[in-house]
Amino acid sequence: MEASKTGENSEQEELRARLEQVERELAELKDKYLRLLAENENARKRMRQQAEENVRLERERMLRELLPVVDNLERTVTAARGGGNGKPIIEGAELVLRSMMDFLRGFGVIQVTAKGERFDPALHEALDHVETAAHEPDTVVSELHPGYKIGDRILRPARVTVAKAPATRSAGGKGKEAEAETEWAKNKANGEDEELS
Numbered sequence: 647m648e649a650s651k652t653g654e655n656s657e658q659e660e661l662r663a664r665l666e667q668v669e670r671e672l673a674e675l676k677d678k679y680l681r682l683l684a685e686n687e688n689a690r691k692r693m694r695q696q697a698e699e700n701v702r703l704e705r706e707r708m709l710r711e712l713l714p715v716v717d718n719l720e721r722t723v724t725a726a727r728g729g730g731n732g733k734p735i736i737e738g739a740e741l742v743l744r745s746m747m748d749f750l751r752g753f754g755v756i757q758v759t760a761k762g763e764r765f766d767p768a769l770h771e772a773l774d775h776v777e778t779a780a781h782e783p784d785t786v787v788s789e790l791h792p793g794y795k796i797g798d799r800i801l802r803p804a805r806v807t808v809a810k811a812p813a814t815r816s817a818g819g820k821g822k823e824a825e826a827e828t829e830w831a832k833n834k835a836n837g838e839d840e841e842l843s
Contacts, residue, residue, distance in 0.1 A: 711749050718742040750794070758793035760786045760804035769793060771803040781809035 722738030747757075758769050765772060765784045773790055781787055786806045793804030 715745045755796050760789045760806050765808045770806045772808045774807045775810045777812040778809045783811045785809045
């Protein structure tokens with residue numbers, strides 16, 4: 647009996663020791679998990695802060711590059727207030743336009759050429775169609791607003807007028823419908839319509 651009690655005690659002590667070991671391992675794993683969770687959250691916060699900082703720096707750079715355009719506009723306004731023959735105003739406006747185009751090019755923005763090109767709905771927005779024999783149908787005749795793209799993406803399509811073929815006219819200036827009506831009237835007058843009755 648004592649041998650069985652000793653065996654049971656030994657078995658219980660062994661089970662307690664294993665239980666304590668499992669609890670220690672569980673506590674270690676829980677600690678590691680909580681540390682990894684905290685590190686992950688800190689990394690997310692750092693990435694978010696870094697992204698916000700990058701946006702702030704890029705915005706500052708863009709605005710800094712716009713300041714020469716503002717300077718040129720101020721010079722143009724000063725020249726306009728000074729009166730004169732208008733030449734300084736035109737030169738100032740041209741300077742502002744060049745500065746702005748340089749600014750856009752610095753950010754990878756390029757102007758889309760439209761006039762004389764074949765109409766492409768991915769690049770152009772047709773505001774009007776004009777009948778003309780001087781241009782092929784579906785050719786851009788004029789550009790009301792230029793289009794711009796950055797890389798392969800369109801920022802704004804070019805707003806254009808597109809050529810269409812002139813309507814077919816007979817020598818008398820009548821269209822196809824008028825010709826058909828005239829032909830029907832001739833047939834009726836010749837009595838071809840009477841055969842149906």
